[in-house]
Amino acid sequence: MKVGLYFGSFNPIHHGHLIIANYMLQNSDLDQIWLVVSPQNPFKQSGSLLNSYHRLYLVQLAIETEPKLKASDIEFRLPQPSYTVNTLAYLQEKYPMHQFAIIMGSDSFENLSKWKNYEFILQHCPIYVYRRPGHEVINNFKQGNIIVMDAPLLQISATLIRNNIKQGKSIRYLIPDKVIEEIERNGFYR
Ligand SMILES: Nc1ncnc2c1ncn2[C@@H]1O[C@H](COP(=O)(O)OP(=O)(O)OP(=O)(O)O)[C@@H](O)[C@H]1O
Ligand SMILES: O=C(O)c1ccc[n+]([C@@H]2O[C@H](COP(=O)([O-])O)[C@@H](O)[C@H]2O)c1
Numbered sequence: 001m002k003v004g005l006y007f008g009s010f011n012p013i014h015h016g017h018l019i020i021a022n023y024m025l026q027n028s029d030l031d032q033i034w035l036v037v038s039p040q041n042p043f044k045q046s047g048s049l050l051n052s053y054h055r056l057y058l059v060q061l062a063i064e065t066e067p068k069l070k071a072s073d074i075e076f077r078l079p080q081p082s083y084t085v086n087t088l089a090y091l092q093e094k095y096p097m098h099q100f101a102i103i104m105g106s107d108s109f110e111n112l113s114k115w116k117n118y119e120f121i122l123q124h125c126p127i128y129v130y131r132r133p134g135h136e137v138i139n140n141f142k143q144g145n146i147i148v149m150d151a152p153l154l155q156i157s158a159t160l161i162r163n164n165i166k167q168g169k170s171i172r173y174l175i176p177d178k179v180i181e182e183i184e185r186n187g188f189y190r
Contacts, residue, residue, distance in 0.1 A: 004030040004128060005072075005091070006103040007084055009041050009158065010055050011048070012183065013062045014175050016156035020130060023151045024103055025068050028128060033103065035059050036072040042081035042116070048162055050188055052076055061178045085117040088125055101126040101147075106135040119143070165189040 004024055008017065013035070021033050037059055039052040049055075056073050063069040075082040078090060084102070091100055102125055104112075109129045112118050121127070122144030129137050130151035139146050156174055164171050166189065171180055183189065 001031045001098050002029055002101065003095075003098045004028070004033040004101050004103045005036055005088070006033055007036045007038055007082075007087070009044060009049065010035065010037050010059050011050055011158045012055060012161060012175065012179065012188070013059045014156050014158060014161055015173070016154040018062060018176070019154060020103070020105075020151055021063075021069055022066070023130075024128060024149065025066075027149065027151075028147070030101060030128075032068050032070060034070045034072045035063065036075060036087065038075050038082040040081040042083060043111070043114075048189075054186070054188065058179050058182060061182055062176050064178075083116040085115070085120050088121060092124065101128055103128045103130070105130060105132040106137045107132045109137060109139075110135055112141075162189045 006017070006021055010017065017035070021035065024030055024033055037052060037056045040049070056071055059071040063071060074091065075087055078086055088100065088102070102121070104127055106129055109127070115121065122141055126145040126147060128147045128149050130149045131137055131153060133153050133155055137148050161171050161174055165183070
């Protein structure tokens with residue numbers, strides 16, 4: 001089975017993530033997509049980060065009606081911060097029957113050469129890159145299997161959502177209703 005790994009803080013998950021995940025399912029050879037919740041991104045401050053298990057649960061709520069999308073807590077059990085190369089090597093060893101690919105926005109792809117052991121990632125895993133607003137896909141790597149996907153451009157971000165909540169503004173239509181209910185019930189991000 002071909003599995004697309006979609007890594008993120010998902011703080012919280014939003015329709016930007018979900019539309020991309022669904023686009024990849026419909027328009028690539030990937031059989032499943034695993035949304036891998038990173039407890040701590042090596043490049044991000046942990047300040048506004050909701051507890052990992054709450055973020056995982058919000059992802060589970062968001063995807064519960066789509067069997068080809070799975071939420072993964074694999075990085076909860078690996079050393080932190082979450083270096084993608086470590087997670088990839090672990091998954092490839094644990095699931096030798098699967099072929100893994102990484103799904104990445106062009107904003108992340110721009111910084112890939114700063115990631116830990118990025119050469120290993122390029123050598124061992126295809127990368128499906130989609131365009132993000134303000135970030136063209138420029139591939140200067142001499143190695144790797146980079147597949148550029150023409151997915152829709154969406155300006156939604158988790159930062160926008162957290163700011164809206166803090167300012168008492170609506171987050172309707174940015175996030176699935178079930179996820180909004182859970183955020184509101186628990187008073188997350190206030
Ligand atoms: N609106 C969007 N459309 C497509 N991809 C997105 C969108 N927002 C985030 N992503 C991508 O999803 C992955 C995980 O992102 P992440 O969980 O950090 O969300 P974020 O919305 O960018 O968060 P934050 O605003 O807190 O930085 C990244 O590869 C990022 O490029
Ligand atoms: O491995 C690395 O060096 C590395 C550097 C930056 C980001 N990542 C991972 O990329 C994923 C998406 O990052 P972000 O900034 O879009 O949330 C997240 O899961 C991070 O752990 C990984």
